[in-house]
Amino acid sequence: MNKVKTLNSNTLKDTMKKGGCGECQTSCQSACKTSCTVGNQSCENPNR
């Protein structure tokens, strides 16, 4: 593709297969405590 640069390779749909292990950090424990941001959390699933 000449006119498009895609920033990410994984799609959300793929994460349905192995997701939901629950080992990731709870978002409010990181810094916010007053707003919910989940998109910046890291996945901690070793089998992803």
Add this chain to the structure above:
Amino acid sequence: MIHQYKNNGYDIVMDVNSGAVHVVEDVVYDAIAFLAERLPEMEEPAPIPEALVRETKEALAASYSQEDIREAMEDVQELIDTEQLFTKDVYQDFVMDFKKRKTVVKALCLHIAHDCNLACRYCFAEEGEYHGRRALMSFEVGKKALDFLIANSGNRRNLEVDFFGGEPLMNWEVVKQLVEYGRSQEEAHDKKFRFTLTTNGVLLNDEIMEFCNREMSNVVMSLDGRKEVNDRMRPFRKGAGSYDLIVPKFQKFAESRGQMNYYVRGTFTHYNLDFSKDVLHFADLGFKQMSIEPVVAAPDEPYAIKEEDLPQILEEYDKLAVEYVKRKKEGRGFNFFHFMLDLNQGPCVAKRLSGCGSGTEYLAVTPWGDLYPCHQFVGQEGFLLGNVDEGITNTEVRDEFKMCNVYAKEKCRNCFARFYCSGGCAANSYNFHGSITDAYDIGCEMQKKRIECSIMIKAALQD
């Protein structure tokens, strides 16, 4: 669902349902905008109907060359074929299944002290007292809380415990005892505690720093930015500002942690709508990890953020994002919590749909052992879930939180940000609308802007 926007010279297209993010040329941007109004979302890739291809080419002909349009249409079709454009939302049924599963408790916010040595004007905890009385958590109550966490965490190995307040350093001995107790239980139960501390820094000293650097996986240091901004909202009880006492301690603390695994975290209000200066002030003080959050306050408070403040706030995020990129490229970058976005290794869709986990995975514990859905609900009796002796007894409220997800919220269903903010903060929603399945609208506008900025930053840093 497609969301497209231009920011800092970048044309960005988000295919919300797949999570794909594209930086495109103008001709592709305009082609997608034209198609988005005419093409349905697709469960499986399919060719764009020929008539629509012709129509799109005609619409673009006045602005672009034939060659550019042809290439743009090829690129669009390729994105469709690889399920990165015009994809359908296939998660609704998935989230229903996901919600039926048994949830485990994986994180506790321990209100180790309902007391504080500062009198921050916006404190939702009412200077530490949370609509209640001053109190310190005893070791016995804290121990029961950790036991409750271990017993209710199922197969989850990593357990998170945040020492919160009020000001947790006002009950420091108990913090140390609880860390020691937690560590003593790890091996027998095959668990790993991740302790964190949220502090205003007033009582911080070398011994505490050394302990935290050994035991705390993250530390949140509360500071609002420039001296005049901080001291206006974060005074001592007798009125003096806290900046001069706290800043050197936080600088030392951050340095002693190798500038990692901490956040300097501030709150901005109606009084400092130019908060990008406070973020940059943190950076100029040498901090590398930081966050500044909008205040959450009743609309009649003079410091509350008002709807008419939004244009300036959104512009501040844009300004900050441009400077953020510039400093990163100059090798003197820093991390701003809300601009950190992991597009490739980020959370799975299950996590994105279920949000922060308040009331199910995440609970707050008061000094006397009561359980609440999160720290923001503490003291609101209708949300009392149970206590550390009996566990969760109010299953009705627990189940209400369990079902609180993106699809339970009318406002979120058609929002491009839904897989990034996961429906937002339940407490904010409740405070503004009396329901945990609504959304705090001013907060939503800010969240959307932060996501747009974060993605622009990703694009700019790849250049």
